[in-house]
Amino acid sequence: MATATTSSASCGYVLGYTSTEHERLIRQAALIAPITERFFRQAGIGPGQRVLDLGSGVGDVSMAVARVVGPTGEVVGIERDSASIAVAEARVKAAGFHNVSFECADLNELGMDKPFDAVVGRFILMFLRDPGSVLRSVVSLVREGGVIALQEVSWLPMLALGAQLPLWSLVLGAIYETLLRTGANPEMGLDLYRVFSRLVCRHPKCIWTSFWEALPLSLT
């Protein structure tokens, strides 16, 4: 059994696990699902693959990747909140997926029987105090030739776009400040560059990145 462990601590999912938040996540997912599915395909995930979804929440990313891998593929979602898993399982069943399952576990203690073709995650690392540590751990869960595909947020462009609207800016500012004070990272998207750079430096001979050609880094 491949087991990935890390000493990283999480600031937790600061938005909570209420039914209201679950409903918000579902509405949000409906807006961005096409972006996520396109990204997974571009990253090299395809039919028949076995995929691990980190922090699967109420199941939207798991279902998105299930559409990409098709009925011959398999998706395993990892989520530490059992109530979220219950919601996800009900939604997956209602949607007619038979190849998606969920496990209640912490990202800091991942144990899997066999390596995955891909590991995916959306809006996960921003709630981890040491996302690099988790990333280093999940590398061991991916087979050679496999893919790690992550999506995170960057609030800075949204703050700039909203600057012309005083009330909207106040809303965004209040959220941004709260995220910062609770230990979440609303700029995790931009920080992915730094985190992945360190990951590649630690694995210079076993990792190459599909986005790397545009970056001024040497892997020698």
Added chain:
Amino acid sequence: MHMDIVLGSAPAVTDVILGVLRSLLPLAEKERVPLAALGDLKTLRERIQDEIAAANTVVSVAPLVSVSLRKAAKG
């Protein structure tokens, strides 16, 4: 590595962000994040929609940054 930004003026867009605020409210109050300037939260949705309509513009949800890497085969 790339970024995608969903833009729009409909409540479907603003409700996602206002939902974040609603979910974070207990922590915002605990952390003493200033909220008074937002006014009555019960009417915030309507006032936001009015502001966007008056400016005849769009807003976004949080931009998505996508990054992937592949674990190369040994050889």
